[in-house]
Amino acid sequence: MTPPSRESRRPVAAVLFDCDGVLADSEALVNRILAEDLTTRGWRLSGSQARETFLGMALPDMLPMIEARVGPLPPRWAHDLSRGIAETLLAEVEPVPGAVAAVRAVAAAGLPVAVASNSGRAELLAKLDRLGLADAFGPRVLSFEDVARPKPAPDLYRAAAEACGAVPEDCVVVEDSLLGCRAGIAAGCRVLGLARETEASVLAAVGAEPFREMAELPTLLGLRQGVA
Incomplete structure:
Protein backbone atom coordinates (compact mmCIF):
# COMPACT_ATOMS: atom_id res chain seq x y z
CA MET A 1 0.00 0.00 0.00
CA THR A 2 1.52 3.34 -1.06
CA PRO A 3 0.97 6.33 1.26
CA PRO A 4 -0.58 9.40 -0.36
CA SER A 5 1.82 12.08 -1.55
CA ARG A 6 2.49 15.03 0.74
CA GLU A 7 0.58 17.30 -1.64
CA SER A 8 -2.58 15.16 -1.50
CA ARG A 9 -2.69 14.70 2.27
CA ARG A 10 -5.38 16.34 4.37
CA PRO A 11 -4.23 18.84 7.00
CA VAL A 12 -3.48 17.16 10.33
CA ALA A 13 -6.20 17.88 12.89
CA ALA A 14 -4.93 15.72 15.78
CA VAL A 15 -2.19 13.25 16.66
CA LEU A 16 -3.14 9.98 18.38
CA PHE A 17 -0.39 8.10 20.21
CA ASP A 18 -0.06 4.51 21.27
CA CYS A 19 1.75 4.24 24.61
CA ASP A 20 3.87 1.09 25.03
CA GLY A 21 6.87 1.25 22.72
CA VAL A 22 5.91 4.72 21.46
CA LEU A 23 5.85 6.86 24.61
CA ALA A 24 6.84 4.43 27.36
CA ASP A 25 9.79 2.07 26.96
CA SER A 26 7.74 -0.45 28.93
CA VAL A 93 9.42 2.86 33.41
CA GLU A 94 11.43 5.29 31.27
CA PRO A 95 10.36 7.18 28.12
CA VAL A 96 11.15 6.06 24.62
CA PRO A 97 14.04 8.32 23.52
CA GLY A 98 12.68 11.56 22.09
CA ALA A 99 9.06 10.76 22.94
CA VAL A 100 8.39 13.38 25.62
CA ALA A 101 9.92 16.18 23.56
CA ALA A 102 7.98 15.03 20.49
CA VAL A 103 4.62 15.13 22.32
CA ARG A 104 5.46 18.55 23.74
CA ALA A 105 6.39 19.85 20.30
CA VAL A 106 3.15 18.59 18.75
CA ALA A 107 1.06 20.13 21.55
CA ALA A 108 3.00 23.41 21.36
CA ALA A 109 2.18 23.59 17.65
CA GLY A 110 -1.50 23.69 18.61
CA LEU A 111 -2.49 20.17 17.59
CA PRO A 112 -4.74 18.19 19.97
CA VAL A 113 -3.13 14.99 21.19
CA ALA A 114 -4.64 11.80 22.62
CA VAL A 115 -3.28 8.47 23.78
CA ALA A 116 -5.04 5.21 22.88
CA SER A 117 -3.66 2.01 24.38
CA ASN A 118 -4.53 -1.66 24.73
CA SER A 119 -3.27 -1.37 28.32
CA GLY A 120 -5.67 -1.28 31.25
CA ARG A 121 -6.53 2.18 32.57
CA ALA A 122 -4.54 1.87 35.82
CA GLU A 123 -1.41 0.83 33.93
CA LEU A 124 -1.85 3.56 31.34
CA LEU A 125 -2.30 6.34 33.89
CA ALA A 126 0.71 5.08 35.85
CA LYS A 127 2.87 5.28 32.74
CA LEU A 128 1.74 8.80 31.83
CA ASP A 129 2.31 9.99 35.40
CA ARG A 130 5.80 8.50 35.44
CA LEU A 131 6.66 10.11 32.08
CA GLY A 132 5.27 13.50 33.10
CA LEU A 133 2.82 13.50 30.19
CA ALA A 134 -0.52 13.33 32.00
CA ASP A 135 -1.01 17.08 31.61
CA ALA A 136 -0.27 16.98 27.87
CA PHE A 137 -3.11 14.54 27.21
CA GLY A 138 -5.56 15.72 29.86
CA PRO A 139 -8.82 13.78 29.58
CA ARG A 140 -7.93 12.39 26.14
CA VAL A 141 -6.60 9.11 27.56
CA LEU A 142 -8.25 5.91 26.32
CA SER A 143 -7.62 2.31 27.35
CA PHE A 144 -9.18 -0.91 26.11
CA GLU A 145 -11.65 -0.55 28.99
CA ASP A 146 -13.20 2.49 27.27
CA VAL A 147 -14.31 0.80 24.06
CA ALA A 148 -16.19 -2.30 22.95
CA ARG A 149 -13.24 -3.84 21.09
CA PRO A 150 -9.47 -3.40 21.60
CA LYS A 151 -6.92 -3.11 18.81
CA PRO A 152 -6.72 -4.31 16.05
CA ALA A 153 -10.36 -3.14 15.88
CA PRO A 154 -10.61 0.56 15.01
CA ASP A 155 -12.66 1.50 18.10
CA LEU A 156 -9.85 3.01 20.17
CA TYR A 157 -8.60 5.32 17.44
CA ARG A 158 -12.08 6.37 16.42
CA ALA A 159 -12.80 7.24 20.07
CA ALA A 160 -9.48 9.08 20.37
CA ALA A 161 -10.24 11.14 17.26
CA GLU A 162 -13.65 12.02 18.68
CA ALA A 163 -12.03 13.06 21.97
CA CYS A 164 -9.90 15.49 19.98
CA GLY A 165 -12.92 16.86 18.10
CA ALA A 166 -11.62 15.50 14.79
CA VAL A 167 -12.61 12.92 12.21
CA PRO A 168 -10.25 9.93 11.87
CA GLU A 169 -9.34 10.82 8.28
CA ASP A 170 -7.74 14.05 9.57
CA CYS A 171 -5.76 12.33 12.34
CA VAL A 172 -2.28 10.85 12.43
CA VAL A 173 -1.71 7.74 14.53
CA VAL A 174 1.74 6.98 15.95
CA GLU A 175 2.16 3.24 16.51
CA ASP A 176 4.85 0.60 16.84
CA SER A 177 3.03 -2.75 16.68
CA LEU A 178 1.40 -4.58 13.82
CA LEU A 179 -1.94 -4.81 15.66
CA GLY A 180 -1.87 -1.11 16.45
CA CYS A 181 -1.05 -0.11 12.89
CA ARG A 182 -3.93 -2.24 11.66
CA ALA A 183 -6.23 -0.49 14.13
CA GLY A 184 -5.21 2.95 12.92
CA ILE A 185 -5.57 1.99 9.26
CA ALA A 186 -9.00 0.43 9.94
CA ALA A 187 -10.09 3.64 11.65
CA GLY A 188 -9.21 5.61 8.52
CA CYS A 189 -6.20 7.45 9.96
CA ARG A 190 -2.79 8.08 8.49
CA VAL A 191 -0.42 5.84 10.47
CA LEU A 192 3.24 6.48 11.24
CA GLY A 193 4.95 3.26 12.33
CA LEU A 194 7.86 3.55 14.75
CA ALA A 195 10.21 0.75 13.73
CA ARG A 196 11.90 -0.11 17.04
CA GLU A 197 10.58 -3.56 17.97
CA THR A 198 8.91 -4.39 14.64
CA GLU A 199 10.65 -4.34 11.27
CA ALA A 200 9.88 -1.35 9.05
CA SER A 201 8.91 -3.65 6.17
CA VAL A 202 6.28 -5.37 8.34
CA LEU A 203 4.71 -2.04 9.32
CA ALA A 204 4.80 -0.79 5.74
CA ALA A 205 3.07 -3.95 4.52
CA VAL A 206 -0.13 -3.01 6.36
CA GLY A 207 -0.08 0.61 5.17
CA ALA A 208 1.93 2.41 7.86
CA GLU A 209 4.71 4.86 7.06
CA PRO A 210 7.79 3.61 8.95
CA PHE A 211 10.18 5.92 10.78
CA ARG A 212 13.06 5.25 13.15
CA GLU A 213 13.18 7.87 15.92
CA MET A 214 10.52 9.79 17.84
CA ALA A 215 12.62 12.93 17.35
CA GLU A 216 11.60 12.77 13.67
CA LEU A 217 7.90 13.14 14.43
CA PRO A 218 7.47 16.95 14.21
CA THR A 219 9.19 16.97 10.81
CA LEU A 220 7.05 14.07 9.57
CA LEU A 221 3.96 16.04 10.61
CA GLY A 222 5.18 19.11 8.74
CA LEU A 223 5.62 21.17 11.90
CA ARG A 224 8.06 24.04 11.95
CA GLN A 225 8.93 23.40 15.57
CA GLY A 226 11.63 20.78 16.02
CA VAL A 227 12.55 18.62 18.97
CA ALA A 228 15.31 19.93 21.21
Whole structure:
Protein backbone atom coordinates (compact mmCIF):
# COMPACT_ATOMS: atom_id res chain seq x y z
CA MET A 1 0.00 0.00 0.00
CA THR A 2 1.52 3.34 -1.06
CA PRO A 3 0.97 6.33 1.26
CA PRO A 4 -0.58 9.40 -0.36
CA SER A 5 1.82 12.08 -1.55
CA ARG A 6 2.49 15.03 0.74
CA GLU A 7 0.58 17.30 -1.64
CA SER A 8 -2.58 15.16 -1.50
CA ARG A 9 -2.69 14.70 2.27
CA ARG A 10 -5.38 16.34 4.37
CA PRO A 11 -4.23 18.84 7.00
CA VAL A 12 -3.48 17.16 10.33
CA ALA A 13 -6.20 17.88 12.89
CA ALA A 14 -4.93 15.72 15.78
CA VAL A 15 -2.19 13.25 16.66
CA LEU A 16 -3.14 9.98 18.38
CA PHE A 17 -0.39 8.10 20.21
CA ASP A 18 -0.06 4.51 21.27
CA CYS A 19 1.75 4.24 24.61
CA ASP A 20 3.87 1.09 25.03
CA GLY A 21 6.87 1.25 22.72
CA VAL A 22 5.91 4.72 21.46
CA LEU A 23 5.85 6.86 24.61
CA ALA A 24 6.84 4.43 27.36
CA ASP A 25 9.79 2.07 26.96
CA SER A 26 7.74 -0.45 28.93
CA GLU A 27 7.61 -3.60 26.84
CA ALA A 28 10.48 -5.32 28.63
CA LEU A 29 9.10 -4.54 32.10
CA VAL A 30 5.56 -5.67 31.33
CA ASN A 31 6.68 -8.84 29.58
CA ARG A 32 9.04 -9.72 32.43
CA ILE A 33 6.21 -9.51 34.97
CA LEU A 34 3.82 -11.47 32.76
CA ALA A 35 6.43 -14.16 32.01
CA GLU A 36 7.25 -14.59 35.69
CA ASP A 37 3.57 -15.00 36.56
CA LEU A 38 2.85 -17.49 33.78
CA THR A 39 6.00 -19.49 34.55
CA THR A 40 4.75 -20.05 38.11
CA ARG A 41 1.53 -21.39 36.59
CA GLY A 42 3.28 -23.91 34.37
CA TRP A 43 3.77 -21.99 31.11
CA ARG A 44 7.52 -21.37 31.08
CA LEU A 45 8.21 -18.14 29.22
CA SER A 46 11.04 -15.66 29.09
CA GLY A 47 10.31 -11.96 28.78
CA SER A 48 11.24 -12.03 25.09
CA GLN A 49 8.98 -15.03 24.47
CA ALA A 50 6.09 -13.23 26.19
CA ARG A 51 6.68 -10.24 23.94
CA GLU A 52 6.63 -12.38 20.79
CA THR A 53 3.42 -14.11 21.94
CA PHE A 54 1.40 -11.12 23.13
CA LEU A 55 2.81 -7.97 21.44
CA GLY A 56 0.07 -5.36 21.06
CA MET A 57 -2.70 -7.51 22.53
CA ALA A 58 -5.18 -6.36 25.16
CA LEU A 59 -5.59 -8.47 28.29
CA PRO A 60 -9.09 -9.77 27.40
CA ASP A 61 -7.72 -11.18 24.13
CA MET A 62 -4.79 -12.78 25.96
CA LEU A 63 -6.94 -14.65 28.49
CA PRO A 64 -8.18 -17.47 26.20
CA MET A 65 -4.61 -18.16 25.03
CA ILE A 66 -3.33 -18.27 28.59
CA GLU A 67 -6.12 -20.44 29.97
CA ALA A 68 -5.67 -22.87 27.10
CA ARG A 69 -2.14 -23.45 28.41
CA VAL A 70 -2.50 -23.19 32.20
CA GLY A 71 -6.18 -23.88 32.86
CA PRO A 72 -8.68 -21.56 34.56
CA LEU A 73 -7.15 -18.49 36.17
CA PRO A 74 -8.16 -17.11 39.59
CA PRO A 75 -11.12 -14.69 39.40
CA ARG A 76 -8.98 -11.65 40.29
CA TRP A 77 -5.96 -12.65 38.23
CA ALA A 78 -6.27 -9.89 35.63
CA HIS A 79 -6.93 -7.24 38.29
CA ASP A 80 -3.98 -8.32 40.42
CA LEU A 81 -1.64 -8.57 37.44
CA SER A 82 -2.62 -5.09 36.24
CA ARG A 83 -2.10 -3.64 39.70
CA GLY A 84 1.35 -5.21 39.96
CA ILE A 85 2.31 -3.94 36.53
CA ALA A 86 1.05 -0.43 37.34
CA GLU A 87 3.09 -0.32 40.55
CA THR A 88 6.25 -1.43 38.76
CA LEU A 89 5.74 0.99 35.88
CA LEU A 90 5.16 3.91 38.23
CA ALA A 91 8.51 3.17 39.87
CA GLU A 92 10.66 2.06 36.93
CA VAL A 93 9.42 2.86 33.41
CA GLU A 94 11.43 5.29 31.27
CA PRO A 95 10.36 7.18 28.12
CA VAL A 96 11.15 6.06 24.62
CA PRO A 97 14.04 8.32 23.52
CA GLY A 98 12.68 11.56 22.09
CA ALA A 99 9.06 10.76 22.94
CA VAL A 100 8.39 13.38 25.62
CA ALA A 101 9.92 16.18 23.56
CA ALA A 102 7.98 15.03 20.49
CA VAL A 103 4.62 15.13 22.32
CA ARG A 104 5.46 18.55 23.74
CA ALA A 105 6.39 19.85 20.30
CA VAL A 106 3.15 18.59 18.75
CA ALA A 107 1.06 20.13 21.55
CA ALA A 108 3.00 23.41 21.36
CA ALA A 109 2.18 23.59 17.65
CA GLY A 110 -1.50 23.69 18.61
CA LEU A 111 -2.49 20.17 17.59
CA PRO A 112 -4.74 18.19 19.97
CA VAL A 113 -3.13 14.99 21.19
CA ALA A 114 -4.64 11.80 22.62
CA VAL A 115 -3.28 8.47 23.78
CA ALA A 116 -5.04 5.21 22.88
CA SER A 117 -3.66 2.01 24.38
CA ASN A 118 -4.53 -1.66 24.73
CA SER A 119 -3.27 -1.37 28.32
CA GLY A 120 -5.67 -1.28 31.25
CA ARG A 121 -6.53 2.18 32.57
CA ALA A 122 -4.54 1.87 35.82
CA GLU A 123 -1.41 0.83 33.93
CA LEU A 124 -1.85 3.56 31.34
CA LEU A 125 -2.30 6.34 33.89
CA ALA A 126 0.71 5.08 35.85
CA LYS A 127 2.87 5.28 32.74
CA LEU A 128 1.74 8.80 31.83
CA ASP A 129 2.31 9.99 35.40
CA ARG A 130 5.80 8.50 35.44
CA LEU A 131 6.66 10.11 32.08
CA GLY A 132 5.27 13.50 33.10
CA LEU A 133 2.82 13.50 30.19
CA ALA A 134 -0.52 13.33 32.00
CA ASP A 135 -1.01 17.08 31.61
CA ALA A 136 -0.27 16.98 27.87
CA PHE A 137 -3.11 14.54 27.21
CA GLY A 138 -5.56 15.72 29.86
CA PRO A 139 -8.82 13.78 29.58
CA ARG A 140 -7.93 12.39 26.14
CA VAL A 141 -6.60 9.11 27.56
CA LEU A 142 -8.25 5.91 26.32
CA SER A 143 -7.62 2.31 27.35
CA PHE A 144 -9.18 -0.91 26.11
CA GLU A 145 -11.65 -0.55 28.99
CA ASP A 146 -13.20 2.49 27.27
CA VAL A 147 -14.31 0.80 24.06
CA ALA A 148 -16.19 -2.30 22.95
CA ARG A 149 -13.24 -3.84 21.09
CA PRO A 150 -9.47 -3.40 21.60
CA LYS A 151 -6.92 -3.11 18.81
CA PRO A 152 -6.72 -4.31 16.05
CA ALA A 153 -10.36 -3.14 15.88
CA PRO A 154 -10.61 0.56 15.01
CA ASP A 155 -12.66 1.50 18.10
CA LEU A 156 -9.85 3.01 20.17
CA TYR A 157 -8.60 5.32 17.44
CA ARG A 158 -12.08 6.37 16.42
CA ALA A 159 -12.80 7.24 20.07
CA ALA A 160 -9.48 9.08 20.37
CA ALA A 161 -10.24 11.14 17.26
CA GLU A 162 -13.65 12.02 18.68
CA ALA A 163 -12.03 13.06 21.97
CA CYS A 164 -9.90 15.49 19.98
CA GLY A 165 -12.92 16.86 18.10
CA ALA A 166 -11.62 15.50 14.79
CA VAL A 167 -12.61 12.92 12.21
CA PRO A 168 -10.25 9.93 11.87
CA GLU A 169 -9.34 10.82 8.28
CA ASP A 170 -7.74 14.05 9.57
CA CYS A 171 -5.76 12.33 12.34
CA VAL A 172 -2.28 10.85 12.43
CA VAL A 173 -1.71 7.74 14.53
CA VAL A 174 1.74 6.98 15.95
CA GLU A 175 2.16 3.24 16.51
CA ASP A 176 4.85 0.60 16.84
CA SER A 177 3.03 -2.75 16.68
CA LEU A 178 1.40 -4.58 13.82
CA LEU A 179 -1.94 -4.81 15.66
CA GLY A 180 -1.87 -1.11 16.45
CA CYS A 181 -1.05 -0.11 12.89
CA ARG A 182 -3.93 -2.24 11.66
CA ALA A 183 -6.23 -0.49 14.13
CA GLY A 184 -5.21 2.95 12.92
CA ILE A 185 -5.57 1.99 9.26
CA ALA A 186 -9.00 0.43 9.94
CA ALA A 187 -10.09 3.64 11.65
CA GLY A 188 -9.21 5.61 8.52
CA CYS A 189 -6.20 7.45 9.96
CA ARG A 190 -2.79 8.08 8.49
CA VAL A 191 -0.42 5.84 10.47
CA LEU A 192 3.24 6.48 11.24
CA GLY A 193 4.95 3.26 12.33
CA LEU A 194 7.86 3.55 14.75
CA ALA A 195 10.21 0.75 13.73
CA ARG A 196 11.90 -0.11 17.04
CA GLU A 197 10.58 -3.56 17.97
CA THR A 198 8.91 -4.39 14.64
CA GLU A 199 10.65 -4.34 11.27
CA ALA A 200 9.88 -1.35 9.05
CA SER A 201 8.91 -3.65 6.17
CA VAL A 202 6.28 -5.37 8.34
CA LEU A 203 4.71 -2.04 9.32
CA ALA A 204 4.80 -0.79 5.74
CA ALA A 205 3.07 -3.95 4.52
CA VAL A 206 -0.13 -3.01 6.36
CA GLY A 207 -0.08 0.61 5.17
CA ALA A 208 1.93 2.41 7.86
CA GLU A 209 4.71 4.86 7.06
CA PRO A 210 7.79 3.61 8.95
CA PHE A 211 10.18 5.92 10.78
CA ARG A 212 13.06 5.25 13.15
CA GLU A 213 13.18 7.87 15.92
CA MET A 214 10.52 9.79 17.84
CA ALA A 215 12.62 12.93 17.35
CA GLU A 216 11.60 12.77 13.67
CA LEU A 217 7.90 13.14 14.43
CA PRO A 218 7.47 16.95 14.21
CA THR A 219 9.19 16.97 10.81
CA LEU A 220 7.05 14.07 9.57
CA LEU A 221 3.96 16.04 10.61
CA GLY A 222 5.18 19.11 8.74
CA LEU A 223 5.62 21.17 11.90
CA ARG A 224 8.06 24.04 11.95
CA GLN A 225 8.93 23.40 15.57
CA GLY A 226 11.63 20.78 16.02
CA VAL A 227 12.55 18.62 18.97
CA ALA A 228 15.31 19.93 21.21
